Amino acid sequence: MSGHVAPRPGHRVSVGVHPVLRYAVRRVLAGAGTLLVLSVLVFLATSVLPGDAASAVLGRNATGPALRELRQEMGLDQPIWVQYRDWLTGLLQGDLGRSVSSYLTGSDVSVWSQVGGKLSNSLTLAALAFAVIVPVSLAGGVLVALRAGRWQDHVISTVTLVPSALPEFVLGTVLLAVFFTWLDVLPPVSLIAPGTSPLEAPDLLVLPLLTLVGVTVGAAIRMIRAGMLDALAADYVTVARLNGIAEPRVVRRYALRNALAPSIQVFALIAQYLVGGLLIVEYMFAYPGIGNELVQAVTIHDNTEVRSVTMLLAAIYVALMILADVIVLLVVPKLAEVGGSA
Amino acid sequence: MSTPQAGSEESSARAGLEDTGTPRATVLDVVGLRVELDSGTPVVEGVSLRLDRGEILGLVGESGCGKTTTALALLGFARPGTRIAGGEVFVAGEDILRLDESDRRRLRGKKVSYVPQDAGQALNPALRIGGSITDVMRRPHEASGNGVGALLTAVDLPGTAEFAARLPHRLSGGQQQRVTIAMALACEPPVVVMDEPTTGLDVITQAGVLDEVRRLRDELGTSLVYVSHDLAVVSRLADRIAVMYAGRIVEEGPTATLLARPEHPYTKGLVQSIPDHTRPSRLTAMPGTALGVEDRPQGCAFAPRCPQRSDACTERMPELSGTGHRVRCVHADRTPPIVPGPPRTARATVERGLLLTVSDLHASHRTGRDAVIAAAGVSFDLGSGECLALVGQSGSGKTTIARCLVGLHRRDGGTVALGGEPLADRVRRRTTDQRRRIQYVFQNPYESLNPRQTVGEQLARPARKLRGLSAAAARAEVGPLLEQVRLPAGIADRYPRRLSGGERQRVAIARALAAGPDVLVCDEITSALDVSVQAAILELLADLRGELGLAMLLITHDLGVVAVAADRVAVLEQGTIRESGAVEDVLHAPEHPYTARLVAAAPTIGRTDGPLAVPDTGKSQT
Numbered sequence: 001m002s003g004h005v006a007p008r009p010g011h012r013v014s015v016g017v018h019p020v021l022r023y024a025v026r027r028v029l030a031g032a033g034t035l036l037v038l039s040v041l042v043f044l045a046t047s048v049l050p051g052d053a054a055s056a057v058l059g060r061n062a063t064g065p066a067l068r069e070l071r072q073e074m075g076l077d078q079p080i081w082v083q084y085r086d087w088l089t090g091l092l093q094g095d096l097g098r099s100v101s102s103y104l105t106g107s108d109v110s111v112w113s114q115v116g117g118k119l120s121n122s123l124t125l126a127a128l129a130f131a132v133i134v135p136v137s138l139a140g141g142v143l144v145a146l147r148a149g150r151w152q153d154h155v156i157s158t159v160t161l162v163p164s165a166l167p168e169f170v171l172g173t174v175l176l177a178v179f180f181t182w183l184d185v186l187p188p189v190s191l192i193a194p195g196t197s198p199l200e201a202p203d204l205l206v207l208p209l210l211t212l213v214g215v216t217v218g219a220a221i222r223m224i225r226a227g228m229l230d231a232l233a234a235d236y237v238t239v240a241r242l243n244g245i246a247e248p249r250v251v252r253r254y255a256l257r258n259a260l261a262p263s264i265q266v267f268a269l270i271a272q273y274l275v276g277g278l279l280i281v282e283y284m285f286a287y288p289g290i291g292n293e294l295v296q297a298v299t300i301h302d303n304t305e306v307r308s309v310t311m312l313l314a315a316i317y318v319a320l321m322i323l324a325d326v327i328v329l330l331v332v333p334k335l336a337e338v339g340g341s342a
Numbered sequence: 343m344s345t346p347q348a349g350s351e352e353s354s355a356r357a358g359l360e361d362t363g364t365p366r367a368t369v370l371d372v373v374g375l376r377v378e379l380d381s382g383t384p385v386v387e388g389v390s391l392r393l394d395r396g397e398i399l400g401l402v403g404e405s406g407c408g409k410t411t412t413a414l415a416l417l418g419f420a421r422p423g424t425r426i427a428g429g430e431v432f433v434a435g436e437d438i439l440r441l442d443e444s445d446r447r448r449l450r451g452k453k454v455s456y457v458p459q460d461a462g463q464a465l466n467p468a469l470r471i472g473g474s475i476t477d478v479m480r481r482p483h484e485a486s487g488n489g490v491g492a493l494l495t496a497v498d499l500p501g502t503a504e505f506a507a508r509l510p511h512r513l514s515g516g517q518q519q520r521v522t523i524a525m526a527l528a529c530e531p532p533v534v535v536m537d538e539p540t541t542g543l544d545v546i547t548q549a550g551v552l553d554e555v556r557r558l559r560d561e562l563g564t565s566l567v568y569v570s571h572d573l574a575v576v577s578r579l580a581d582r583i584a585v586m587y588a589g590r591i592v593e594e595g596p597t598a599t600l601l602a603r604p605e606h607p608y609t610k611g612l613v614q615s616i617p618d619h620t621r622p623s624r625l626t627a628m629p630g631t632a633l634g635v636e637d638r639p640q641g642c643a644f645a646p647r648c649p650q651r652s653d654a655c656t657e658r659m660p661e662l663s664g665t666g667h668r669v670r671c672v673h674a675d676r677t678p679p680i681v682p683g684p685p686r687t688a689r690a691t692v693e694r695g696l697l698l699t700v701s702d703l704h705a706s707h708r709t710g711r712d713a714v715i716a717a718a719g720v721s722f723d724l725g726s727g728e729c730l731a732l733v734g735q736s737g738s739g740k741t742t743i744a745r746c747l748v749g750l751h752r753r754d755g756g757t758v759a760l761g762g763e764p765l766a767d768r769v770r771r772r773t774t775d776q777r778r779r780i781q782y783v784f785q786n787p788y789e790s791l792n793p794r795q796t797v798g799e800q801l802a803r804p805a806r807k808l809r810g811l812s813a814a815a816a817r818a819e820v821g822p823l824l825e826q827v828r829l830p831a832g833i834a835d836r837y838p839r840r841l842s843g844g845e846r847q848r849v850a851i852a853r854a855l856a857a858g859p860d861v862l863v864c865d866e867i868t869s870a871l872d873v874s875v876q877a878a879i880l881e882l883l884a885d886l887r888g889e890l891g892l893a894m895l896l897i898t899h900d901l902g903v904v905a906v907a908a909d910r911v912a913v914l915e916q917g918t919i920r921e922s923g924a925v926e927d928v929l930h931a932p933e934h935p936y937t938a939r940l941v942a943a944a945p946t947i948g949r950t951d952g953p954l955a956v957p958d959t960g961k962s963q964t
Binding site for chain 2: 234235236238239240241242243244245246247249253254257258331332333334
C-alpha cells in the first residue's frame with residue numbers, strides 16, 4: 001500500500017511497441033532457449049539407453065564387421081557432440097533425420113515420411129477433442145457456478161467427475177463395452193489406412209474422442225466453476241448488480257471475463273495433455289497416431305525418430321503455452337500493462 | 343448549514359419526480375425494515391428513515407451495527423446469507439421490496455444507486471472505465487461520446503477519451519472512487535446510497551471527495567444516504583444523522599443538535615470517543631464492547647454498557663420516539679450533556695535526555711527497475727518518556743521509517759542510535775538487548791498475532807527470549823502484563839480468534855511490553871479499530887506512558903490521534919519532514935503549506951462549514 005506511487009499518465013504508453021507483442025517476443029525467445037536445453041537432455045538420454053539402432057536393424061545377423069559397417073553408415077561412430085550437432089542442424093533446417101527403416105530396406109526413408117501422416121492423425125483427434133471440451137466445460141462450468149449448491153450443481157459436478165476419476169484405459173474399456181459389445185453401433189478399433197484422413201470415417205473417431213472428453217471435462221468444469229465463483233463473489237459483480245446491469249451481462253462481462261484468465265490456463269493444460277498424452281487412447285483403439293508411432297520407435301531403438309518426434313511434440317507444447325499466456329494478456333489487459341512490462 | 347430547498351424547481355426536473363409543487367418531497371421512505379440471517383436471527387430490525395429531496399442523511403455506527411445491511415436493503419438487495427424479511431422501502435414512490443428481481447433491477451441505477459466502499463475492488467478490472475460507466479447508462483449509442491466525458495468532468499476527473507480508455511488499476515484510489523461516483527450518477531437517480539466511500543482514502547483525498555459529494559448534491563439536487571463509521575466525516579456533510587447500534591436506529595436528528603446535545607448515551611459515548619485536533623482533551627471511552635448479532639440481549643441492546651440503565655431497560659426494547667429528533671432510550675432525559683474532557687495537561691517539558699536519534703535517514707522501496715523513495719534525509723530524535731507522532735498521507739514513507747528503526751527495512755543511508763549506541767541496519771545484527779529496548783506494535787491486530795498460540799504463550803515468549811527469564815518466571819509475567827493492558831487474566835488461555843479487534847490490539851501491546859522496552863513504535867495501531875475502541879486504546883497508551891515512562895513513536899494519519907496522544911509531531915510528505923514541533927504549535931499555527939492542507943482536511947465534529955480541501959499549490963494527483 002504505502003510507498004507505491006500510482007502510475008503516471010502516459011508512463012507506459014510512450015513505449016512504441018505494444019506490450020503484448022513485446023511480451024510474446026520475449027516468451028518466444030525464452031521458449032527457444034527451453035527447447036535448446038531440452039534437445040541436449042533428449043539427445044543424452046536416448047544416447048545412454050542400452051542397445052543401438054544398428055544391432056536392432058541387423059538382429060540375428062549382427063556380426064562384428066556388419067555392425068561396424070552399419071554403425072559407420074548411421075554415423076554412430078562419430079563423437080557424440082558431432083552427432084548432436086548434425087542432428088540439431090538438421091532439425092533447424094526442418095530435417096528430422098533418416099529413419100532406421102532406411103537401413104533395413106536400403107532406400108532413403110526420412111523420419112518425416114514415417115511420422116507426418118500419424119502426427120496429422122493425432123492432431124486431428126486432439127483438435128476435435130479440444131473443440132468439444134472447450135464449449136462443453138465452459139458452458140458446464142458457468143452453469144454449475146450460477147447454480148452453485150443447487151441440484152444442477154450436484155448432478156453435473158458429480159456426473160462429470162466420475163469419468164475423470166478413471167484412467168483412460170478403464171473409461172475406454174467401459175465405452176467399448178457399451179458401444180461395441182452391447183449396442184454394437186461403433187467399431188472397436190480405429191484403424192485408418194495410411195494416406196487417408198480420419199475425417200473420412202467419422203465413426204472411427206467417436207470412441208477415442210469420447211474417452212478423451214470424458215477424462216478431461218470433469219476437472220475442467222470444476223476449475224471453471226471455481227474461477228466463476230470467485231468472480232461472482234467479487235465486489236465488482238455485486239456493484240454491477242446494484243447498478244442495475246442486466247444479469248446476463250453481469251455474468252458475461254463482469255464474472256466470466258475475469259474468470260477466463262484462469263480458465264485459459266486450464267485449457268492450455270488440456271491442449272498439452274491432448275498433444276502428448278494421446279498414447280494410451282491411441283494404443284487402446286489401435287489409432288495410428290504419433291503416440292503409437294513413438295512407442296514403436298522406442299522398441300526398435302530408432303533414436304533419431306525418438307529424438308526428433310520428442311522435439312516436435314515439445315515445440316508444440318511450448319507453442320501452446322505461449323499462445324495461452326498471450327491470450328490471457330489479451331483478455332485481461334491489466335496483466336499486459338503490469339506483468340507484461342515488468 | 344445549506345438548505346436543500348434552494349433551486350429545487352430545477353433539481354426536481356432533473357430528478358424526474360412528479361410532485362414538483364412541494365418544496366420538500368420525500369424521495370426515500372423506509373418503514374419497519376427488517377433484515378435477518380437465513381437462520382432467522384435479525385441483523386437489522388425496525389429501521390425507519392425518511393429522506394427528502396436534496397437532503398444528505400448520515401447513517402453512522404460501528405462495525406457490526408447493520409449500517410451496510412441497511413444501505414443495501416435500500417436497493418432491495420440482501421447479501422448472501424441474509425434476506426429482507428419485512429418492511430417497506432419506497433424509492434421515488436415505489437416500494438422496491440414488493441417488486442420482483444427484474445423490476446428491482448429496473449429501479450437500481452435509475453432511481454437509486456450505490457457507491458461502494460472499496461473502489462479498487464468495485465471496478466471491473468477487465469473493463470476500461472468508460473465501458474464501466476456506459477454499462478450503467480444502458481444507452482450506449484447515446485452515451486458513447488459526450489455522456490462519459492461529461493460525467494467524468496462532473497466528478498472532477500479529466501473528461502478525455504484517453505482517460506475513459508484507462509483500466510481501473512491505472513487510477514489512484516481517489517480517482518477510482520470518483521469513477522464509482524460517476525457510475526452511480528450515470529442515470530441521474532434521485533437517491534444515491536454511499537457506503538463508506540472515503541474510508542480507504544487518506545485525509546486530503548478524502549477531503550476532495552467529500553467536497554465533491556456536497557457539490558454534486560448542491561448542483562444536481564440528488565439526495566444522499568451517506569453511510570460511515572466516522573461521525574466527524576458525516577458531520578461535515580449530513581443534514582441529518584441517524585445513529586445505529588445493534589441493528590437498530592438509536593437516535594436520529596439534525597446534525598447540529600444531535601452532535602451538540604446527544605440524547606442517547608451511545609451517541610454521547612461516540613461523540614466523546616472522537617479525538618478532535620482542534621480541542622485536544624482526554625478521551626472518555628465507553629465501557630464494554632458491542633455484542634455480535636447472535637448475542638444481542640433482551641431489551642435495550644446498549645443497556646449492558648450504559649451508565650444510566652435501570653430495570654426498565656432490560657425488560658423491553660424502547661421505542662424510537664420524538665419528532666424531528668428521535669431517540670430510542672427510556673431515560674433520554676437523564677443523559678447528561680457533553681462536558682468536554684479535561685484538557686490535556688501540559689506535558690512535562692523536563693529534558694530527560696535523548697533516547698533515540700535518527701539522522702539523515704534514507705530508505706526506498708524497489709520493485710523491478712523502479713525505486714520509490716520512502717525517506718530522503720529524515721532526522722528526528724525522541725527523548726525518554728516522550729511521545730513523538732509521525733504524520734503523513736499514505737505513501738509518505740512513515741511506516742518505512744518506523745520499520746528502519748526496528749531493523750525490518752534496509753536503510754540506504756543515515757544512522758539510527760539508541761542511547762548513543764548506533765544500531766545495526768538489520769535486526770539480526772543487533773544485540774538482544776538492543777532488540778529488547780525497541781518494540782513494535784503493528785497496524786492490523788488480526789494479522790500480527792499468531793493464530794496457533796494462546797495469548798499467554800505469545801506474551802511469555804518475548805519475556806523469555808529478550809529478557810532471559812526462565813519459563814516459569816515468564817509465565818508469571820503474563821498476569822501482570824494483561825492487567826497492565828486492562829484485560830482479564832482469563833484471556834491468557836485463549837487463542838486470538840476468540841478475541842475482538844480491540845482485545846487483540848491490547849494483547850499486541852502487552853506482547854511489546856513483555857520485553858520491557860524503552861521505546862514503543864506504534865504503527866497506525868488504531869486505524870483498523872472502531873472509534874470507541876480507538877478511544878480506549880489511546881486512553882491505555884496515555885496511562886502506560888504515565889506508569890512506565892515509555893517513549894513512543896506514534897505513526898498515524900489521524901491528526902485527532904496526534905492531538906490526543908503526542909507531545910511533538912513531525913509532518914512527513916514524500917519521505918521528507920516538512921515541519922516538526924510541539925503538537926499545539928504545529929496544529930494551530932502550521933507553517934508549511936502541506937501541514938496547513940493536512941490540518942484543514944482533517945474532519946472534526948467542531949467545524950461544519952467551508953470546503954475541506956485546501957487547493958494544492960504544487961498540483962499533485964488525488
